Amino acid sequence: MPKLEDLIESERGKNKKFSYSFTDPRLYDRLGEPMISQEIFDGLASFLERAWFQRAWTFQEIVLARQVDVVCGTRYLDWDQLENLLRLLELSDWDLKLSRFQDTSKIQQIPGKMILSTMVYRKHIARGGPHEPCQREYLEQISAGSKPIDLLMGELNALLYSMRCRKATDLRDHVYALYGIASRFCQQADIANPLAVPDYHGTVKQTYMKYCRAIVEKSNTLLLLSNVEDRPDESSQFPSWVPDFSQDWTIALPSTGSGKYYDATKGSRPHSLPSPNEYHMTLEGHYFDTVTSLGESDFELGRGGIPFTKCAETLLEVPTKYATGQDRAEVLWRTLIADQAQDRCPAPPETAKAFREHMLMHNSMAILNSESASGKGPELERHEPLAQLAASTPEASRMIPSLAEILERKELYAEIRALRKLEGSEPGSMTQDQIQRGNTILQAVLTEETKALPFARQLSAIFNTKRLVATSKGFIGAAPLSTREGDQIFLLSGGRVPFVLRARSDGTHTLVGESYVHGIMRGEAFEQREQLIASLVTLV
Numbered sequence: 001m002p003k004l005e006d007l008i009e010s011e012r013g014k015n016k017k018f019s020y021s022f023t024d025p026r027l028y029d030r031l032g033e034p035m036i037s038q039e040i041f042d043g044l045a046s047f048l049e050r051a052w053f054q055r056a057w058t059f060q061e062i063v064l065a066r067q068v069d070v071v072c073g074t075r076y077l078d079w080d081q082l083e084n085l086l087r088l089l090e091l092s093d094w095d096l097k098l099s100r101f102q103d104t105s106k107i108q109q110i111p112g113k114m115i116l117s118t119m120v121y122r123k124h125i126a127r128g129g130p131h132e133p134c135q136r137e138y139l140e141q142i143s144a145g146s147k148p149i150d151l152l153m154g155e156l157n158a159l160l161y162s163m164r165c166r167k168a169t170d171l172r173d174h175v176y177a178l179y180g181i182a183s184r185f186c187q188q189a190d191i192a193n194p195l196a197v198p199d200y201h202g203t204v205k206q207t208y209m210k211y212c213r214a215i216v217e218k219s220n221t222l223l224l225l226s227n228v229e230d231r232p233d234e235s236s237q238f239p240s241w242v243p244d245f246s247q248d249w250t251i252a253l254p255s256t257g258s259g260k261y262y263d264a265t266k267g268s269r270p271h272s273l274p275s276p277n278e279y280h281m282t283l284e285g286h287y288f289d290t291v292t293s294l295g296e297s298d299f300e301l302g303r304g305g306i307p308f309t310k311c312a313e314t315l316l317e318v319p320t321k322y323a324t325g326q327d328r329a330e331v332l333w334r335t336l337i338a339d340q341a342q343d344r345c346p347a348p349p350e351t352a353k354a355f356r357e358h359m360l361m362h363n364s365m366a367i368l369n370s371e372s373a374s375g376k377g378p379e380l381e382r383h384e385p386l387a388q389l390a391a392s393t394p395e396a397s398r399m400i401p402s403l404a405e406i407l408e409r410k411e412l413y414a415e416i417r418a419l420r421k422l423e424g425s426e427p428g429s430m431t432q433d434q435i436q437r438g439n440t441i442l443q444a445v446l447t448e449e450t451k452a453l454p455f456a457r458q459l460s461a462i463f464n465t466k467r468l469v470a471t472s473k474g475f476i477g478a479a480p481l482s483t484r485e486g487d488q489i490f491l492l493s494g495g496r497v498p499f500v501l502r503a504r505s506d507g508t509h510t511l512v513g514e515s516y517v518h519g520i521m522r523g524e525a526f527e528q529r530e531q532l533i534a535s536l537v538t539l540v
Helices: 002-014 025-031 038-048 056-064 079-090 094-098 104-109 113-126 133-143 148-165 179-189 204-218 223-227 255-261 309-316 328-336 351-374 380-391 394-399 403-425 432-450 453-463 526-531
Strands: 069-072 075-078 281-297 466-471 476-480 488-492 499-503 509-514 533-539
Touching (some): 002 025, 002 079, 056 113, 056 179, 079 113, 204 223, 223 509, 281 309, 328 453, 351 432, 351 453, 509 533
Antiparallel strands (some): 069 075, 281 466, 281 533, 488 499, 499 509
16 A cells, blocks of 8 residues: 555656556556455455444544544454545545446445545544634535534534434434534533433434424524425424434535525524424514426436426426526526536526537437337427427527427437447448448537536436426426425525425424525525515424
8 A cells, every 4th residue: 555655646746637447457567566356345345334334423433532443353453544545545446346336326335435424524523623724614604603603503514414324223323423523512612512411211203303403593594404304295203394314315405505505594593483392393484485386306307208398388387587587498407406507606607508418418318218118209299398498589599409409319319329229239230331420420429418417417416306396476496306386485584595385274384395496595585575474484
């Protein structure tokens, strides 16, 4: 390993983007070492997959300890050695060598990923935790404050989200495992720990409720509510405002995004009022709008092969000029990615080109696949709403490909597929002209498709847990998958994002989840809240 470290340091001095592959024999030639076998990598993967590294309690033990020694059987390993190994692996093609999966989209399942996050946080603790200079600005952003207690609450909100992927035999430990970390920070800042001392007499439900209420009451924002997972069947044992921290859940608008990019209530503070009982939480808020129609989910758009039919139908219900003055086609692409691209919000205007290519690629493949499945001609009626949207304004026609363009791209995909089938069924039967033609088409298509990748990745990240919605006032947004027509959108005081609520017959509400509503994410509606209906919202 020292030889490899020396090589990396030398090469990175010449090229900061230097990377290497453990499958490349030239690497071992330069090191003068024999090639590492897959058997050794398999053994390393088994070690990194051990449950101990994934436990909630061991996270606290590692990050707070002055020195960590790892003992496995009769073998001893210093934590710094393990850290160096993982750092070297991270710079390489370790995902291919260690992963049990060929599908690299399952990157979170690659052995060692969780240890890396622990390693990073241990360094963060050593540099002062929430008081670390480079972390302080970020925490001030998401916590809306600069006092020690504000920084602590920002840190705890982020930690609670990250702890959900860890394992615990006793589900209460998903929150109790943070008590020691919070205590360390409180000692450094000379403030009282807002979290209750671990008490295993209470149930999991009571424990989660107690911790959530404490965090909301001490926080300047409602970021905790963004941690609530989508509950389609409403069968959770927890009140709707309490996240089930034992479930690993990917939030589409994570705390980092919600706090960094959005401020739907213009820096207002939460107002948690006395509730009828411990299962309720009463907050101040303003009713904004009601959901009237729903677009497709990510499953329907992607794996289902639906060509944005419902999304287009939803857009056709709103005026061609949106409340922001933008064309509704622009509102569509911005909403599909929550207006984030290239670590910028709002997304830069050039993102429209990536959206156009994505639509061209997605819809042409949808037509081709439907032809192949049915054996008939293309089901063009499903594309009619999008064609209407594209033809509705000059701006829309520049952003959304026409049906003729989609069919033209479809023919290219069909030709590539036919040539591949011929090559696979009769090896060596293709003429030189066919091979050259296939390569030319493929290269041209790939060049265009590459332009769509950033948009496609962001779209998938958002719509993995969201769907497009339209409201009675003509607004467009991205709301939880379980959103229904008739659900209400509220601006809750302290919320960085709008929330979807479901009214109940007794006057209370169920929290469905956070949402993105284009045109009100920076407080535009909240600034005119005198025109909205103010109310006390009791979540159950």
